[in-house]
Structures are given as C-alpha cells and as structure tokens.
Amino acid sequence: MSLPPFEYLAPTTTADLAGLLATHRDKCRVLAGGTDLVNWMAEKIYRPDYVIDLRKLPLSGIRYEPGRGLTIGAATTIEAIERSPEIRRFYLALAQAAGQIGSPQIRAMATIGGNCCNASPCADMPPPLVTLEARVVLTSTRGSRELAIEEFITGNRQTAIQPDEFLECVRVPDPWPHSACRYSPFGLRAAQEIDIASVAVNVAVDPATGAVSKARIAMGAVAPFAMRAPQAEAQLVGKKPTSDVIDEIAIQCGRECRPIDDLRASASYRRHIVGVLARRMLRDAVAAIA
Numbered sequence: 001m002s003l004p005p006f007e008y009l010a011p012t013t014t015a016d017l018a019g020l021l022a023t024h025r026d027k028c029r030v031l032a033g034g035t036d037l038v039n040w041m042a043e044k045i046y047r048p049d050y051v052i053d054l055r056k057l058p059l060s061g062i063r064y065e066p067g068r069g070l071t072i073g074a075a076t077t078i079e080a081i082e083r084s085p086e087i088r089r090f091y092l093a094l095a096q097a098a099g100q101i102g103s104p105q106i107r108a109m110a111t112i113g114g115n116c117c118n119a120s121p122c123a124d125m126p127p128p129l130v131t132l133e134a135r136v137v138l139t140s141t142r143g144s145r146e147l148a149i150e151e152f153i154t155g156n157r158q159t160a161i162q163p164d165e166f167l168e169c170v171r172v173p174d175p176w177p178h179s180a181c182r183y184s185p186f187g188l189r190a191a192q193e194i195d196i197a198s199v200a201v202n203v204a205v206d207p208a209t210g211a212v213s214k215a216r217i218a219m220g221a222v223a224p225f226a227m228r229a230p231q232a233e234a235q236l237v238g239k240k241p242t243s244d245v246i247d248e249i250a251i252q253c254g255r256e257c258r259p260i261d262d263l264r265a266s267a268s269y270r271r272h273i274v275g276v277l278a279r280r281m282l283r284d285a286v287a288a289i290a
Contacts (some may be wrong), residue, residue, distance in 0.1 A: 003041045010053040017166055018141045019056060025163035026052050031274050032075050033053075033109040033232070034119050035102070059113075062247040064090065070172040074113030077103070080123075081112060091172060091237070093128035093181035100124050100185050100195075113167045119153045119225065126153055126226035127200035128183045134172045140165040146206035149226075158225040178212050179204035180288035182281040184219070185272050195221040196265040199253065200276035203285045210240050217249075217278065222257035223272050232278070241286045250279035273277065 009018040009028075021028065028050035031037055040046045059075035062085035072081065081087055082098035101107055101115070101124050115125040115137065129149045136152045138145050138161055149170075152160050161167065175181075181202040187193030198220035206213045215236045217229040232252040239245050259270035 001254050003038070004044060004047045006041075006048055007050050008053065009050055010056050012056045013168075014057060014059070014139065014168070015166065017052065017054070018164070020050070020052055020276060022141045022164045024052075028052055030112040030166060032114045033077065035110045036114060045223045048143075054166075060111075062086065066273060067174060069174045070233075072108065072112055072170045072172070073172050074120075074167040074169055074275040075111050077108060078102075078110045078112065078115065079107040082107060089179060090175050091128075091132060093131065093183035093202070094125070094172075096183040097124040097128045097185075097200070112170055113280055116149070116153065116170070117159060117161065118166055119155070119157050119159050121224055121226075122195040122198070122221035123226075124183075124185060124195070124198065124220070127198055127218040128181060128202075129170065129172070129224050130228060131181060131200045131202035131216040132172045132175075133216070136170055137168040138162075138165045139168045142169065146171070150228070153225045157285050158224075176202070176204040178207055178289055179214070180284045180285040182288075183276050184281055186277060188282075194264065195260070196275040197257075197270045199274060199281050200226075201278070201281045201285050203282065203289070205241065211238055212236050212241055213269070216251060219253060219257045219274055219278075222259040222274055224258075227257065228252045229278075231256055236282075241282065243283075246279055246282045249282060250275040253278040 029048040031053045054075050057226045061074040063071045064082050088095045134149045135146045183200040185195040187196035197230050200218045202216045204214040215233045218226050220226045232249045254271040254275035259267040261267050
C-alpha cells in the first residue's frame with residue numbers, strides 16, 4: 001500500500017521541533033521508529049500534511065544516577081532498553097517488557113516514546129512504568145511539564161499530550177530499598193503477539209519484619225489503559241508475602257481488572273490469566289528480595 005502525500009521535515013534542535021509543532025499542530029505527525037506510524041499511514045488511518053522525523057535530535061539515551069533515578073530519552077529504542085545493564089540491574093521489569101515487544105527488527109527501531117504515545121491498551125512498556133512511578137516530560141514552545149505515566153495515558157489510544165507538545169523523556173525514580181520489580185505478558189504465541197493480558201509488580205519488603213512495606217501492581221490489556229490494582233496493593237502492604245497471601249492478592253487482581261470479550265480471549269479468561277500472572281510475578285519479586 002502506498003503512503004498518502006506529505007512533506008518531510010527533519011529538525012536538528014528541540015527548539016526547531018517545538019516550533020514546527022506549534023506551527024503545524026494537528027496537521028503533523030511525529031516519526032520516531034515508525035513501526036506503527038508508517039503502517040497507519042499506509043492504511044490511510046492517518047493522513048498528515050507533515051511528518052516530523054526525530055532521528056536528528058538528541059532525544060535518545062539512557063542515564064542512571066544513584067539517588068536521582070533513571071532518565072530515558074523518548075527516542076531511545078526498545079532494543080537499547082532491553083540490553084541496558086543499568087535497567088537490567090535496577091529496573092528489571094522494564095527490560096522484561098522491552099524483550100517482549102515485536103521481533104528483534106522491530107525492537108531495533110521502535111522507541112519507548114512511541115510505545116507510550118500510541119497508548120495501546122496492550123502495550124508492554126506502560127504497566128512496568130506505572131509500577132515504577134514513572135513520569136513523562138512534555139515540552140513545547142510554552143515550556144515543559146511533567147505527568148505521571150498513568151495521568152499521561154488517559155484511554156485507548158488517548159493521551160494528555162497537546163498538539164504542540166512532544167514527549168522529551170521518561171523519568172523513573174530510584175528503586176525502593178529492598179525491592180524488586182517483575183513483568184510478564186501472556187499471548188497465544190511466543191513472539192510478535194498482541195497480549196491477552198499482562199501484569200507488572202513492584203514490591204518492597206521491610207527487612208526487619210519481613211512484611212511488605214510498599215507495593216504497586218499494574219495490569220495491561222484488561223482495561224482501556226494500564227490500570228493499577230489499588231485494593232490488591234492495599235491488601236498486600238503490611239503482610240508477610242506468604243504463598244497464601246500472594247494467592248489472595250492474585251485473586252483480587254483478577255477481580256479488579258476490567259477486561260472485555262474480543263477475538264483473542266473472553267473477559268473471564270483474561271481475569272483468570274491476570275490472577276496467574278500476578279501470582280507468578282509476586283512470587284518472583286519476593287524471591288529476588290529474600
């Protein structure tokens with residue numbers, strides 16, 4: 001399929017990018033990796049007058065600073081996230097999510113900014129980002145602002161980004177003390193699959209008591225966005241993460257999600273899978289802390 005006609009723009013500074021977005025607004029689309037945008041343009045879902053290429057801009061890179069946390073440029077590839085030693089050491093759930101996206105060829109092109117801005121309910125990066133308390137930096141000619149990732153993604157293919165803004169980077173705070181994070185999706189195939197459900201967890205344990213001191217659980221593909229399980233989190237905090245407790249929390253996660261029936265799975269099956277994944281990820285995270 002051919003692409004609709006458009007004018008190609010390739011700014012070399014973020015100031016130029018902001019100016020182009022302020023000028024063209026809804027008439028333009030930003031190209032990072034292009035793994036989704038090019039397909040949508042070929043299918044005539046998007047017909048932008050202008051395509052703005054980010055590849056000449058300093059918007060990629062991974063920087064971890066102890067005490068300050070992690071910064072990931074919006075144009076950083078999924079492959080770079082999957083392979084980053086710092087991410088694998090301190091934010092393993094992010095590396096696990098990155099390794100589940102598409103194929104090696106797709107991961108070499110796709111970006112974290114694109115995965116978040118496309119706001120697919122089954123996207124792999126948002127659930128672990130939610131559990132890690134990540135924030136996005138949105139920039140325009142008016143300045144910059146930060147939003148929590150769960151405030152940024154507002155629904156199915158919907159975000160809080162304004163037409164004149166671009167996603168500059170994702171910021172993740174330092175890991176909680178005595179904590180571990182894990183992520184797992186589930187699909188019908190082992191690769192290049194659209195998730196039926198996914199679960200990310202981030203758990204901290206008080207070494208003095210052995211009880212959970214902090215917990216965040218996020219579920220993907222079972223709501224219009226990566227949703228937290230606040231009742232399950234509250235139920236877990238303050239308790240020792242025994243097998244029985246984890247089983248109760250997993251069941252609660254299945255109750256809290258909001259899945260639908262579609263061609264890939266029924267709502268009831270998705271609830272069951274959420275419980276299975278939550279149980280596995282919580283056990284893995286707790287075992288890593290011990």
